[in-house]
Amino acid sequence: MKRIALIASTALLLMISEASAQQLPQFTQYMLNTYMVNPAVGGTFNYYQIRYNSRFQWVGLENYPQTNSISAYGPHGSKDMGFGGTFYHDVTGPIGRTGGLFSYSYNMQVTQNGLRVSGGVSLGFQMFRADGSKFVFGDNYNHNIDDPAIYNSTKSIFTPDASIGFMVYDTRFFAGISTHQLLGQKLYQSELSRIIEEEEQTYYGVNRLKQHFMLMGGMMLSLNRDFDIEPSMLVKYMISSPLQVDLNAKVTYRKEFWGGISLRWMDGISLLFGYNYQDRYLFGYSFDYSLTQLRPHSAGSHEIMIGYKFDKLK
Numbered sequence: 001m002k003r004i005a006l007i008a009s010t011a012l013l014l015m016i017s018e019a020s021a022q023q024l025p026q027f028t029q030y031m032l033n034t035y036m037v038n039p040a041v042g043g044t045f046n047y048y049q050i051r052y053n054s055r056f057q058w059v060g061l062e063n064y065p066q067t068n069s070i071s072a073y074g075p076h077g078s079k080d081m082g083f084g085g086t087f088y089h090d091v092t093g094p095i096g097r098t099g100g101l102f103s104y105s106y107n108m109q110v111t112q113n114g115l116r117v118s119g120g121v122s123l124g125f126q127m128f129r130a131d132g133s134k135f136v137f138g139d140n141y142n143h144n145i146d147d148p149a150i151y152n153s154t155k156s157i158f159t160p161d162a163s164i165g166f167m168v169y170d171t172r173f174f175a176g177i178s179t180h181q182l183l184g185q186k187l188y189q190s191e192l193s194r195i196i197e198e199e200e201q202t203y204y205g206v207n208r209l210k211q212h213f214m215l216m217g218g219m220m221l222s223l224n225r226d227f228d229i230e231p232s233m234l235v236k237y238m239i240s241s242p243l244q245v246d247l248n249a250k251v252t253y254r255k256e257f258w259g260g261i262s263l264r265w266m267d268g269i270s271l272l273f274g275y276n277y278q279d280r281y282l283f284g285y286s287f288d289y290s291l292t293q294l295r296p297h298s299a300g301s302h303e304i305m306i307g308y309k310f311d312k313l314k
Helices: 002-016 039-043 190-200
Strands: 047-056 066-075 081-092 095-109 116-131 154-169 173-180 212-219 227-238 244-253 257-264 268-277 281-290 301-312
Touching: 039 066, 039 081, 039 095, 039 116, 039 154, 039 173, 081 116, 095 154, 244 268, 257 281
Parallel strands: none
Antiparallel strands: 047 066, 047 301, 066 081, 081 095, 095 116, 116 154, 154 173, 173 212, 212 227, 227 244, 244 257, 257 268, 268 281, 281 301
């Protein structure tokens, strides 16, 4: 059974199976880069900007998840539309996911007091990768486990991806809804399923990239000439997965220094710090303290954000 090397694909089954966990990477500092949440954000600012996020989750665990993402987006110079793109790489031990999306958005004013609506769509790809050389299958898993083809194989799956979003906003608040992994396509691993069925009498069936629905909102409140506060919320839902809610509050001093707190319901609490230098260079850091059973085994999660704003186009 030389084709048993396809057993490396079991990692892909774990990544895209109908499990209770959500499938997409998460970021604590999403409020500093809402474009990652909703493609309709792309043309809502009057300048282009770049955001880089790097997240190290559950540091201290072996092969803890690491995610890197870079986004760039901004408006058309004279029309009410925007363009953008984002790339990310997410890896946990032998399992990796790489994705890229390019977006187009259009916005318009709907009231005389400045309320606007925006809609956006993103198209791109996802690629899943499993490195068989990094797997530990156990001593009694299968008599074929000593086959070097298993340990030397790498299995990849490439698939298209899409997302769509809508939002309403003005200078004081924003609210939006978006759907990710819009295509919900099935990823077949028929040969692997046959092998597993033969060896364990277990059938894993068809894997599907499930749609993720995200609802976000926030507002800007001026406390006095020095302090602004920005409460925000992000609700994420995937079918067959528990609802996830992030509640956040960020306080900014003289448009430069900020600090904040974020609560991820039934999961953890986070502290955020950052600095906006000359309203052009942005630096942010967050630390997540887990409230789950992982807490005794992890040193928490760390996330870094670096941003840059270009000159205004409008």
